[in-house]
Amino acid sequence: MLPRIKYRNPSVSVQITRHSDPSGPSKLHIYTSSDNKTAEQPTTLAPKSATPNRRDTFTPDTTPPTYTVEIRDLHESEILAHLVSKTKAEEIEPSAEEVAEMEEIKEFKVRSAADRALVKEKFTKERREQELLRLARGEVTAAA
Incomplete structure (x- = not known):
């Protein structure tokens, strides 16, 4: 879930850093500040290059985290509960447009399941x- 968190709300700046030592610390550092670093960055429609350059390279943030949560051996829901309680976050109800979407x-998934069943039935019948x-x-013996 944590690697996907940055795609759930694009307006929130999220950076995921992993380390290769499994016995190392498993901490979720939460940084809160009033200045929005993403607003300073120029928005371009072209994808970023893999080659670093001055414009796209970020300087590391050396400020201490506002909150730190030990997440070793915690389930996703427990991590989320800690995150919500530490930051005093509020759940926002989906808009009417989002509910309709x-x-x-859901309707598309139901139709897809029905279509898959029909296609599977058709192919099974053709193969038979x-x-x-x-x-x-x-060409083939009955025992085979």
Whole structure:
């Protein structure tokens, strides 16, 4: 969940840093500040290059974290509960447009499941017919 968190709300600046030592600390550092660093960055439509340059390279933030949560052996929901309680975050209800979009997605998933079942049934029937034709021609023995 944590690597995906930055895609859930693009207006919140999130940086995920991983380390390769599994016995090392498992901490969630939460930084809060009044200045918005993303507003200072120029917004461009072109994707960022993999080659670092002065314009796209960030200087590391040396300020201490506002909150730190030990997340070793915690489930996603427990991590979220700690995050919400530490930051005093409030859940925002989805707008009518978002609710309609979620309903549309649910309906699409139901239709997709029905379509998959129909396609599977059709292919199974075709394969069975081909197998019967091969048996009738004597290409395959009945025991195989």
